[in-house]
Amino acid sequence: MVSDGASRYLAKFNRRTGDEYNYARVELACLDMAQAAGLEVARGRVLEDVNSRDVLLLERFDVELDDHRRHLVSVNALLKETGTQRDSGLPFRYDDISDLLIRHSGAVRTDLEQLARLALFNRAINNTDDHSRNFSLIHDGDYYRLSPAYDLVPSMTVGEYHAASFGYQPNPPRPSQVARVGRMFGLSKPLLRSCADEVFAAVERWREFAERAGVMDAEVDRIGSRFHP
Template sequence: MRPDAAACSTASAMIALIVWRRTPTGDILRAGEIRVAEPDQSHGGRLRGEFRYDRVYLEHPQALALDPIHLPLTSVVYPAERPRSGIHGVFEDSLPDLWGRGLLMRRYRLPRSRQTPAHLLMHLSQSGLGALAYGIGETPPAPELAPSRDTEALIEAAERYDRNPAEVEDAELIALFRAASSPGGARPKLVIHHAGVSCMAKLGSSRDRVDMVRVEAACLTLARDAGLHVPRFDVAEFGRHAALLIERFDISTGAGRYHTLSLQTLLGADDWYQLGYPDLADLLRQVSGRPENDLPALYRQLVFNAFIGNTDDHLKNFALLHDGDAWRLTPAYDLTPDEPPRGEHVLHFGSAGHQPNAAALAAMARNFGLSPKTGRRIREQVAEAMVDWRDRFTRFGVGTHDLHCLAPSIEHRLKTCREIAST
């Protein structure tokens, strides 16, 4: 260990990982070290871990707190008070979703004892999204580039893996892992280069009742029309397969990376949580460097979620990024109607609970520090964009059967929109 490296106190460490951070200008900095001890079998396999910043990193002019709430820039050892993972939430944000984790475990044939988050990070290396990378040596891990095989073959292999992992050969598994992405969710996603741009390719799932690729593209269009800031996107055909291509927002113009944090991590919410949009507003006031922009933007997104029926509004679906100057809200993502609809949102809307109504959305405007006039204008703009939802869906190739499945819920929400707009 280098003299300036983190001298973590966890005894008999099971695993020690160096954390590297790529800055927006492309520099790679050794940020610190994670240590996780062997599971404590006397306490049900509890995992004890910790993180400490490198001294050199703390003195670097581009040093940035990896988590401004839970890991401020100091030289102290930060224990990870998360017995099921042993690592802080910011590092777990780097891990793949359920689909990607299964791919990672299968790729490395990890036994159950080596499926802990720390072990997964070790194998993740620098193939995930975001500014952080992990390794066990003194040299920053090189990013694993997707092989030169064509995108169509890669997507076809991903869809076969989604149907039945046993159908995928080892060489295909390696290629899929190298292209696998790391945002939340349980659907197949790959990171690819298309037309010279790094994109996340979201694919259909064998469990879909409707064409979610085209449905999500249509929803992103509706969101953009409603005034939400969304990433650039397109639907592309690769042979028999369609993919929603979303331009990555974690890559800077200088070939560096913007550090991102989920709101779940910033709020310290693990497993089951009972939180709502007012909690998100309070967090933005605390962390955002541009609350005057981010609070109205997030309010607009919660209104859109209520209108479209995006009930899967969990905290991994909201994030902040540091643009080199300050923390700010990322573009909105994962905007889809719940199919089949379940009615209740993950996040609550204050006193109305998890099923928003007109009064609740008006009250949320006050929670976000907006005047009644501003809140009403935002609701009216979202409602106006929603009026043409059928046309938007049809333009993206959503078929008659899928429209029939989605229409009852969306039409009910649209009626609610009109009531809300007049409140």
């Protein structure tokens, strides 16, 4: 954790070699795009040329200015077997997160809407690394809520299944496919359609967010070709 005096940050360094793209800048672009899609996200900024690498600084949403920590628990931890704390061994689904929110969230409807947007957004940007450690609940002082979204990065692999399935499908739906889904996490069809439209509109602006974050033109096109809006 690093600090600039006013905020606390998690620093994510690009590797010197071997990265598929400039992860720091691409993740920043995706976070800004997710915010435009109506998602609450971790806020960030890029530091240039730190030991010849770009660094993404993500504001720690679980740490207050006085260094008091808000309790943060991953979905992975909440899904472990109660007696043994072992993984259940069952396939992970977005439906599991929905069930946890219904049981534990102090703002169920709002959090379920955020979850729907997040599932649609992850599918739209081909973020297949949507495993159970990449979702958390956070205590806001009164009750638990779905935490701001984080680790939103596209996969460059074609045809890869998502780590989190939805219903009886191996992947969450694309924003353009919600009309076929019917209900999602109990949300009404008009609300779900509105969420999907906002996600679709934000992802269509990928080039704008990427250029603002300093992503190279060649990477903008290559990454955008993997999207599924």
